[in-house]
Amino acid sequence: MSLELNASSYHYSEVNRIIRQAIFSGEKEIILTGVNGHRYLFAGVTSEIKAKIYGTPGLDLGCFMRGPKIEVFGNVQDGAGNTMDEGKIVVHGLGGDVIGYAMRGGKIHIYGDVGYRVGIHMKAYQDKVPVIIIGGKAGDFLGEYMAGGIIILLGMNTIYPERDIAGLFLGTGMHGGKIYIRGQIKEKYLGLGLKPYPLEKEDEKEIETLLQDYCADFQMDLNEVLKEDFIKIVPYTHRPYGKIYAY
């Protein structure tokens, strides 16, 4: 049994009310069709349910959630996975700005390109390591103020052949976590003081495991993804602004 709901005639607050009620009564699978701009879907949901969304969910999809696995057949708008804690968002399309804002755990897999400030202020604690994998290209400020977690940028499934794989100011203010990039990046576009490094053995193992899961979600060929060399961006200190504020 699963709940199937055509959301097109409902306001988002009503859709969220129905979802919560269904989960409360033990529903494990939810299918939403006709979604267009409905905000805060699955916000704060803490059950391990599965959901499929057809359409374009609105701002802050899955924010603060802990557990649900959401698959979106369409694009997601700004703020998907905002401060999410556990669970997974798989997007068969593009992502907007500030995806995974302050994310604390779980995974976000985006098939195509994403906007600006993706992964801003992601953080990690012990075994909670959030992961964002982007199949396309990213706008400026990817991983800005990043404090933990992993971002992998592939630059493969893009609708912007004319753009660089990532925008300006990548990793600005980064003080934790890792950003892996498939291919090269102009060093001067990195945030102040950052440098690209080649991958070490354990890095390779780490991205292979993560990309296996990603490729399975989109039926992509892992070997094809791994054909190109990756680079790694890590903070050069855990206190990049320590000297600026200390007199």
Place this chain on the structure above:
Amino acid sequence: MWLLKEKTKEISGCGISGIINVRGELIPGQTIISSICCQNERGNGLGAGYAAYGIYPELKDFYALHVMAIDKTALERVDEILAHKTFITYQEPIPTRKVKTLKDTPLFKRYFVKPKFIEDLQRYCGEDDEDNYIVSLVMYINEKVDGAYVISSGKNMGVFKGVGFPSEIAEFFRIDEYKAFIWTAHNRFPTNTPGWWGGAHPFTILDWSIVHNGEISSYGTNRRYLELFGYKCTLLTDTEVVAYLLDLLIRRHGLPLQLACKALAPPFWMEIDEMEEEEKELYRAIRVVYGGAVLNGPFAILFAYNGGLVGLNDRVKLRPLVCAKRGNFYYMASEEAAIRVICQDPEKVWAPKAGEPVIVELEEGVIPNQRSYLRGRKREVEEDELRAECQFIPLQRS
């Protein structure tokens, strides 16, 4: 005087939406209403508005002045000025419906006018002079007439705006009864400036109209810069400066549209350093000459004119903007959902880069009085004694 409402602030951001049909075919008002209402949560009921191009085909050669007035006295004063300073071919109250939730609605009237150039002047004064005359006239009324404002002044276009949600303002101004080849709409969430009828978007001058999501923190600098050229900011809202900057840079200074956008949202110096020598010199010059025109702060704007629709972000993209295309239609909005609600199967959906304008002009020759600003203007304006008389001279009151 004007009721400046203050409500408890809710966290949100403005919403914008725009549509253009590049063949100049007319789009029903209901389309733009659906799009902006899809972003209802982006506003808080303190402002909404619509700009429509192609709505006055029978009076296409006259400047359509939409006037908003607090009372009859203010309106009579405008009547008097226009009677002295323009040829009025037609005038009427702007048709409105009663909307229960809208209180204290001002009076709205539209006038279709030409500058009062008599005898010889009709031969000497050209289109530019007419435009300049209307700009001065609008500035004069907005500054000098207590309680009256010209809220749009272009040919074959008009702006309808006020304090309310987009659905309420659409109902009030009967937006569903108009058809236009370009529409823009705004749903307001005022941050630093009052939510009042004159402060709602779009802001306009001549056929320029602009809707904006964000904050122009350089308002003071921009305003002082514009004052040097005779523009008066009277509407208590940051976005007003953008309308006048467009008129100054593109129509009066003749900058190509693309370059004018780069003056408003200039590339970083580090990007300029990477350019080829000739380009580098150009962008340096733009930054030096137009320092007073730089828009600082977050913005996503849509602006339109008799001939095109343009979307532009600040150079670090602090506000959202999404574009789409299907056939002869182009769409631009704060949220993708606002496009998909009126275009279910777009051929292409994309997010423009920060500071990179998305320019969509109509095909050549599909509308009357069509303007194209892609190439900028070469010709220099000739000055002679007779043409000096084409200027607007304020009405002397006895």
